[in-house]
Amino acid sequence: MKCRQVLCVHKNDQRGLPHCTCDCFVRQSSLKVEKHEMKYDSLNRYLQDAFGEKLYKIAINAGFTCPNRDGTLGTRGCIFCSGSGSGDFAEASSLSVTEQIEKGKARVEKKFRGSRYIAYFQAFTNTYAPVSRLRELFTEAIHHPDIAVLSVATRPDCLPDEVVALLAELNRVKPVWVELGLQTIHEKTAEYIRRGYSLPVYDDAVMRLKTAGLSVITHVILGLPGETPEMMKATVRHVVQISETYDRKEAVDRGGTDRGYRRVKCQKTNPDNSGKTEVQRRSIYTPDGIKLQLLHVLEGTDLARAYRNGEFEVMTLDQYTKLVCECLALLPEGFVVHRITGDGPKRLLIAPQWSADKKRVLNSLNAAIRAYEP
Numbered sequence: 001m002k003c004r005q006v007l008c009v010h011k012n013d014q015r016g017l018p019h020c021t022c023d024c025f026v027r028q029s030s031l032k033v034e035k036h037e038m039k040y041d042s043l044n045r046y047l048q049d050a051f052g053e054k055l056y057k058i059a060i061n062a063g064f065t066c067p068n069r070d071g072t073l074g075t076r077g078c079i080f081c082s083g084s085g086s087g088d089f090a091e092a093s094s095l096s097v098t099e100q101i102e103k104g105k106a107r108v109e110k111k112f113r114g115s116r117y118i119a120y121f122q123a124f125t126n127t128y129a130p131v132s133r134l135r136e137l138f139t140e141a142i143h144h145p146d147i148a149v150l151s152v153a154t155r156p157d158c159l160p161d162e163v164v165a166l167l168a169e170l171n172r173v174k175p176v177w178v179e180l181g182l183q184t185i186h187e188k189t190a191e192y193i194r195r196g197y198s199l200p201v202y203d204d205a206v207m208r209l210k211t212a213g214l215s216v217i218t219h220v221i222l223g224l225p226g227e228t229p230e231m232m233k234a235t236v237r238h239v240v241q242i243s244e245t246y247d248r249k250e251a252v253d254r255g256g257t258d259r260g261y262r263r264v265k266c267q268k269t270n271p272d273n274s275g276k277t278e279v280q281r282r283s284i285y286t287p288d289g290i291k292l293q294l295l296h297v298l299e300g301t302d303l304a305r306a307y308r309n310g311e312f313e314v315m316t317l318d319q320y321t322k323l324v325c326e327c328l329a330l331l332p333e334g335f336v337v338h339r340i341t342g343d344g345p346k347r348l349l350i351a352p353q354w355s356a357d358k359k360r361v362l363n364s365l366n367a368a369i370r371a372y373e374p
């Protein structure tokens with residue numbers, strides 16, 4: 001069922017966001033049904049809601065490196081990271097940003113029915129370069145007529161104020177998302193995976209990005225060695241509750257005022273699917289979305305060696321499915337779930353082998369999520 005109004009009334013504002021002047025009654029009804037069935041705010045649903053269509057992500061490799069690889073913090077990278085710096089699906093860095101966007105568009109031409117794309121700077125650390133270089137690359141991407149969103153994957157310790165200011169400036173042209181690789185809140189695990197920064201660095205980056213008006217998406221890995229399901233859920237809880245730390249600080253700093261909050265309208269998902277609207281008080285410092293990633297053991301990584309030495313076991317599909325359901329139940333309404341599994345390159349995948357059958361995994365996850373009762 002489609003909104004009768006959306007086709008004729010929605011117009012894009014200067015940032016490319018659909019501006020709606022109608023009540024979208026029919027469309028809202030269809031979203032309510034989907035939300036009730038899915039029980040979480042998926043990225044597709046969010047895109048449909050915010051942009052009026054699904055956007056396709058084009059992965060861009062801008063030829064950056066990472067402090068965990070260039071010798072600044074280390075040379076071997078995070079323990080799970082393949083040599084491509086998580087950019088296994090990106091185009092060659094020798095191509096310009098525009099060429100990579102055009103190649104990405106051509107690749108999905110037959111299967112993608114939408115008209116706009118997300119320029120996803122994915123490989124390595126995408127804010128780890130002089131600001132002038134970042135400005136050049138990001139400006140080229142954001143001004144491409146078919147790009148609706150600029151998404152930048154990076155580390156929280158590579159976000160100096162001048163980079164945040166640049167991203168905030170670009171955010172006035174089109175929406176900018178900043179994707180932060182947190183993976184875990186547990187310092188012992190962070191040390192084991194050689195992440196290279198501590199939790200307060202992440203918390204501080206989120207606060208500065210949100211203060212600058214940017215959208216933040218946090219990456220979490222489920223199944224890291226030594227972590228129990230409770231520890232992984234604690235990480236998810238921290239991601240959605242980080243704001244509380246700063247809310248309290250803000251309240252004290254500002255003499256106990258209520259600043260630091262915004263009011264958001266939420267469609268409550270009631271068991272009777274009545275879809276009542278309520279107003280929730282939400283902190284401006286809460287990230288906007290989360291990516292739940294299954295830990296992949298990839299060929300050529302130090303994690304692969306540890307796995308072959310029997311130092312840890314990977315999760316079964318049943319364990320992962322249960323955990324994802326429990327994690328989703330922790331998220332507040334409106335918190336966008338960008339991913340519920342991972343996309344490891346099959347040619348490098350050692351374990352878990354069940355994750356190679358993406359369709360089966362997603363079917364099994366979606367069925368479990370629909371049936372889940374906390």
Ligand code: SF4
Nearest residue numbers: 066077078081085124
């Ligand atoms: S996962 Fe990211 S931060 Fe870690 S080594 Fe790879 S590119 Fe660097």
